[in-house]
Amino acid sequence: MADGKGFTCLMVILILGNIFGAAAGLALCALAIWVAVDQFKLYPISGVSGKDDIFAGAWIAIFTGFAFFCMCVFGILAAAMKSRALMLTYLILMLIIYIFECASCITAVTHRDYLVGNSNLVKKQMLKYYAADGDSGSRITLTWNKVMKEVECCGTDGPVDWIEYNSTFREKFGTDYPWPTHCCKRKNNYDVVNVEACKNGQNTTMFTKGCFNHIESVFSRYTWAISWYGFAVLMFMFLLLILAMVYYLML
């Protein structure tokens, strides 16, 4: 059973599959690094809420992606040398890495559902922590100021959130300013265009769309990178491992 056309064919398939798997694993590592770097700087929103496993999944995927790369290179070696011991090592280690990568995908997508399934959690966090004292308060305040300025939005679903609910901001600063001045349009020198008009809510001097769409799209983008691409890599590795087990039985 050790030699034969089918056997050679399987060996070639395994070697090619491992080459492709190495490339895929390395790409997973790179993508997970992109998520962990968080170019949109929205980590505090998930960090303060305790639902930050999108980023935990990214860190796991950095290591499992690189591990897949290394193991696939080892797998090429094991298949070419036709060694049972090496193939068994390959199979057991690949399974362990497979299980970790599964954990990363599942937890990333579950926490994304918690965070941005609807706007409630983000809204409650904004009302509670914006302008609050303490480390969480300052991180959330800085994040929201940045988002409101760059995305040109106000509040979670709209500026009405600030007047509909009580908030730390309202308790601290009273009702003179119904919403933070970051909701107001500014000139290039950072002066507010018209403070009084912004306080009254005139459409032309303030931002009237909500920020939740942007926040949701960013977290979804991160999650699809980790969980769906990780899922694709895992499906490929599943087939590869089944073939490797057949090859092992033929050795």
Add this chain to the structure above:
Amino acid sequence: MHPLWILQQSTSVKDYFVSTPWAGPWLSGPQELTWSENQTRQHLVPDSRMSRSILVIPALPFHIMLRSHESHLFSTAMRTMFIFFGMLFTLSNAEFQVSLLKESDGVVTGRFADSLLLSLPPCALATQSVTLEYNNTDTNESKTLVNIFKVLPCRFRRDIISNIENNGQFTTSRNLGYQVTNLTTGSTYRLQYVVGAEKSNILEVSTRQVKDPNQIDSGLPARSGAMVVITVILSVSMFILLVALIVTVAHSLGGD
């Protein structure tokens, strides 16, 4: 031909108030009012929204003719209108409308927790000073703000300003409404303008009730389809692989 009446003569000899025709199907376009004064003709084109307002036309003696651009049937018959005293025509009921400002008026909302944004009285009542009376229906206290502002005048040709333009040299602005402040949260109010002899309708509106943010339910809203698919498929594949590995190892050990 549309009859015109002198509504009232003001104390100054030079001014007459003339009725304008109420809007009807034959008067869909802008109207033109012409009169001649000492052999010179004058005319003005009020915009179509002024069909219920009052125009002031200086000087006498005059011939008045109303010409509609839409229909030539009424246009060129030169008829001298004489003054019909005693036929006072009631132009409209003496009430004008007041309402809350809405998004279409250019604001985020008209209802705040402690203030309300009201629309302004119509410009026909220009330069008269405005009094606002309001009453809190829960506690039944009334308040009257006397002479809060003067009604802003109309302009004959009303330009539509859609932006506030400020290029550092000039600012154009428009007046949207009046803000009633120092109200209590979550109470219902009845508000009414009084301008001279005219009153507005009574607007019944409540300020926003401020809600507690701790009441927002921030638990898991629903599990998305993506989450279910990924979890199920990955869990099943993990299980299959584990079983397959155990079978493989057992088979290879048993086979030796």
